[in-house]
Amino acid sequence: MNVFDAIRTRRSIRKYLNKPVEREKLSKILEAARLSPSAANRQPWRFIVVTDQKIKEELRAAYDEDWFVSAPVIIVGCALPSEAWVRSDGEEYWKVDLAIAMQNLILEAWELGLGTCWIGAFREDEVKRILGIPDEVRVVALASLGYPAEEKGSVTKRKPLEEIVSYNYW
Numbered sequence: 171m172n173v174f175d176a177i178r179t180r181r182s183i184r185k186y187l188n189k190p191v192e193r194e195k196l197s198k199i200l201e202a203a204r205l206s207p208s209a210a211n212r213q214p215w216r217f218i219v220v221t222d223q224k225i226k227e228e229l230r231a232a233y234d235e236d237w238f239v240s241a242p243v244i245i246v247g248c249a250l251p252s253e254a255w256v257r258s259d260g261e262e263y264w265k266v267d268l269a270i271a272m273q274n275l276i277l278e279a280w281e282l283g284l285g286t287c288w289i290g291a292f293r294e295d296e297v298k299r300i301l302g303i304p305d306e307v308r309v310v311a312l313a314s315l316g317y318p319a320e321e322k323g324s325v326t327k328r329k330p331l332e333e334i335v336s337y338n339y340w
């Protein structure tokens with residue numbers, strides 16, 4: 171699968187087979203995150219891989235969905251703002267860095283036949299409490315991960331290029 175095919179066919183998966191994700195696949199997915207670019211190459215990220223069913227159940231307090239808890243793996247994408255690059259006008263880049271790494275991880279998972287769903291609507295305070303994440307760390311994204319138990323077509327519902335691209339000027 172080439173990069174464009176992965177981008178074109180990837181969909182958010184919210185139903186998973188009750189089948190564990192192999193260690194080698196998990197390592198490769200995390201390697202895709204590790205190799206990601208970041209502003210000034212600061213790599214201000216940490217990833218927590220949750221596989222323990224008891225902890226996943228606890229995470230309901232942060233995001234209460236059966237499909238989320240039933241995913242074999244939950245990846246928690248964390249940022250250390252103190253390690254990240256800050257533009258001269260004060261704009262902080264840790265969220266951008268984490269988003270890039272999470273997307274690489276998601277695309278690599280798809281290439282390996284695994285589905286994910288990016289979750290943004292979680293309660294950060296609960297994730298931090300349950301997983302013992304230090305105060306200064308921010309949780310940017312959760313991603314459920316596992317073998318898909320649903321088939322979805324390629325990406326269709328997107329704005330047309332004419333609506334989102336302009337040349338030279340706004």
Ligand SMILES: Cc1cc2nc3c(=O)[nH]c(=O)nc-3n(C[C@H](O)[C@H](O)[C@H](O)COP(=O)(O)O)c2cc1C
Binds near residue numbers: 289292325
């Ligand atoms: C930043 C971000 C946050 C998201 N948060 C959630 C979420 O909290 N719950 C959920 O079910 N899906 C979430 N999604 C998945 C989107 O709903 C999904 O990507 C979008 O509808 C397009 O569908 P597709 O991924 O199948 O192409 C999120 C996606 C992104 C990129």
